[in-house]
Amino acid sequence: MKLGVFTVLLADKPLEEALDYIAAQGLEAVEIGTGGYPGKSHCRPEELLADKGKLNAFKKAVEARGLTISALSCHGNPLHPRQEVAKSYHEDFMHTLDLAERLEVPVVNGFSGCPGDSDDAKYPNWPVVPWPNEYRELLDWQWSEKVIPYWQEIGRIASQKGILIGLELHGGFSVHSPGTLLRLREAAGEAIGANVDPSHLWWQGIDPVQAIRLLGQSSAIHHFHAKDIAIDPVNVNKHGVTDMQPYTEILGRAWQFRSVGCGHDGKVWGDIVSALRMAGYDHAISIEHEDAIMSVNEGFTKAVHQLKQVIMREPMGTMWWV
Template sequence: MKLGVFLVLFGGRPFEEALDLVAAQGLKAVEIGTGAYPGNAHCNPDVLLENKAAREEFKKAVESRGLIISALSCHGNPLHPQKAIAKEFHDTYVKTVQLAELLDVPVVNTFSGCPGDHEDAKYPNWPVAPWPNDYQEILAWQWENKIIPYWTEWGKYAADRNVKIGLELHGGFSVHTPATLLRLREAAGEVIGANLDPSHMWWQGIDPVQSINILGRAGAIHHFHAKDTTIDPVNVNRYGITDMQPYTQMLDRAWQFRTVGYGHDMKTWADIISALRLHGYDYAVSIEHEDGLMSIEEGFTKAVRNLQQILFEDSAADMWWV
């Protein structure tokens, strides 16, 4: 496995300075934002797609520091019901896939998107209850008319370019659980897999180890984010897991994101890493820091130190004792 980081964490620093910082911590991989929600501070597809020399310089900057690009990331909502918004996210996705092919990056990370509830809707609609039956009708319409057709076409677009799509299982989007990921994968093909982030499993009440078991048996884990979550035992009883308070309301929220090791202990994280190895995942473990109690530098550094204790770097040995 390769310990890495989602480089948007250092979007305020010049590209090579950010790479130096990452390499100095002993990391081996970077995941780089190309636009949409992550922004494109370090990687502008419009520039790199048109300029071979710029692409070569970009790639050399990474590789000369002993790093790989584990993924290009363009998290957005290409299914947004407002067509102008959807087009912007979609165009970024297409350019990101094209750039991934040219840079030999095997994975593009994004969200599945979430449509509205009819053709003339203005805002996304995320059904989370089976009754009243209106919600079931909305859900069926979304999957049959928007989600499956889009990803069948644009998943194939990526597959034709030897690029896999890592969908982050994130609340507010149509694919947010192992089951919804496998549903889309069955319809759109094996190009679709998870950019699995345990933090989003915990707050939905899903055991990350079991999510790895479910998706790992299907070969459906394309990338992995390392981020933690803590659930407040008092506030969750008041607000529930669908707490709509801003993330800044840390004293009152039911749950919040934390740096690795500050939501769950390292035995729990060791179980997660072991489950990944058990199912043959031997790729990037990409740190994502969204901890409101720590600075970027401190949260990143603590996550690195915690993960370095438990990450598998060597290949498994033959079972010499058998």
């Protein structure tokens, strides 16, 4: 495994300055945003694809610092019911796939997206209960008419390019749990897998270790985000885990994203890394910083310190004692 970081937390720094900062922390991998919600502050795929000189300079900037690119990340909603919105996210994703192929980056991360409730809808609609029956009917329509057809085609293209798709299991999107990921993978092919982020599993009541074991049985883990969460024992009983208050409501929310080790201790994170090892995952542990009460520098460096204690870099070796 390699310890890495999702570079969007350093969006205010030029690429080479951000890479210098990352390398100085002893990291080995970077995940770079290429569009959608993460933006393109460090990488504009359409420009790199059109200019070989810029492409080579980009690649050299990463390699010269002893870093590898674990994934290109284009998190958007390509299933958005408004066609102009969906088109923008889709085009960014396709450019990202092309760039990953050119750079020989193995994984492209993103969201599954979420359709609306009809072809005339203006906003996404995320049904989360099976009754009244309209919600179940809506969910069936979304998957059969929108989710599966779209990702079947993307899975086919990704397979041709030799690229894996890491869909983040994130609330608000059609794929948000191990079960929904495996459902889509069965329909769209093995290029489709998970970008596992424990923080989004915890607030849904899913144990990340068990999720990793479940996904690992199907070799369905393509990337991993290291991000923590703290659930407030009082506020969660008032607002529930689907708390709709903004993240800026730090004192009142049911849960908050935290830096690694500030929501769950080292033993828990050690168990997660061990589960990844047993599932056969040997790619990047990519830090994602979204801690509202820490600066980027403090939250990032604390996460690096915590993960260096538990990450497994060497091969398993032989069982000499057996």
